[in-house]
Every structure is written in structure tokens, then in C-alpha cells.
Amino acid sequence: MRAKILGLVAGTVLAGGCGVGPHYSLNVSRRVAPYYARFEAAAVQHGAPAGLTRGIGARFVPKLPGRQVGVCVRHPTRGREIKFSAEAWLAADDAEREQVVFHELGHCALGRGHEPVGHGSLMEPALRYGAAEWLAVREWALRELFSTGRGVTRVVD
Numbered sequence: 001m002r003a004k005i006l007g008l009v010a011g012t013v014l015a016g017g018c019g020v021g022p023h024y025s026l027n028v029s030r031r032v033a034p035y036y037a038r039f040e041a042a043a044v045q046h047g048a049p050a051g052l053t054r055g056i057g058a059r060f061v062p063k064l065p066g067r068q069v070g071v072c073v074r075h076p077t078r079g080r081e082i083k084f085s086a087e088a089w090l091a092a093d094d095a096e097r098e099q100v101v102f103h104e105l106g107h108c109a110l111g112r113g114h115e116p117v118g119h120g121s122l123m124e125p126a127l128r129y130g131a132a133e134w135l136a137v138r139e140w141a142l143r144e145l146f147s148t149g150r151g152v153t154r155v156v157d
């Protein structure tokens, strides 16, 4: 498995932002919105409620510290927001962007933390799947993402 470390790091949880805000089309970058839509579709397919991304903003910053691609931030008053590194986004392909957005929404929308490295979860702290591999593991990874994240065993291929 190609270990592609792009450094997804969880945001510091400052307070429990309740996510009240306009629908994401108003506060989510147009570049990110299609991935939010995919996340919503995947959520429903895997038995999660609709509207999980509602109120979670998404915007680009020129660069994030270190090798971070994205970060989920909970503002004490402004709710949840994901910041993406514009530099890393430009260098990423569709599969990588999807993994980054889904990982950050795993934090911001699902409230998940990081999983230990080695099981293949999207909630591991580092992005790991190349495009072809992502295609092969995507369904498993989504099922894991929308589960509790525990007790899902990946069939080793």
C-alpha cells in the first residue's frame, strides 16, 4: 500500500460549536461543494442521516502549517469550518481531494477522532490511497467511515 503522507491533522476543539448556519452552498467554496455532495450521498447510502454537512463551512487558506491539507475547526461562536490548503488542493487529484474532504467531514460532521494507523480507515491521520487504490477500497472505507469506526474488519486483498 502506498503510504502517501499529506498530513491530515485534526483541528483543535475550542468549544462545541453547534453548527447553526446557512446551507453549505452559501458558505462552502464552490471547489469543495461537489465533495460535500458526495459525502451527503454516501452518508445516506450507508444509513447515516441526511444533512450532516449543513452549517459546516469550507474555505481555502494559502497554506496550512507543516504538511496539513485540511483542518476541521470549531469556532466558539461561528460553528464548524474546514480550512483547506490551497497549495495542497491544487496538487491533489480527485481521489485525494475526496479523501481529504471526507476525512475532515469525519471530524466536523461525524465527530470522529483519529484511528490508529494501519487499518486503512479514512480517519487515520495521514492520507494514504492513490487513485487506483482508492477506487478499490472506497466502498469499504465509506462503510467504515459511517460506522462507529470500531469493529469493522477490512478484508485484506
Ligand SMILES: [Zn+2]
Binding pocket: 008, 009, 010, 011, 103, 107, 114, 124, 125
Ligand atoms: Zn484528522
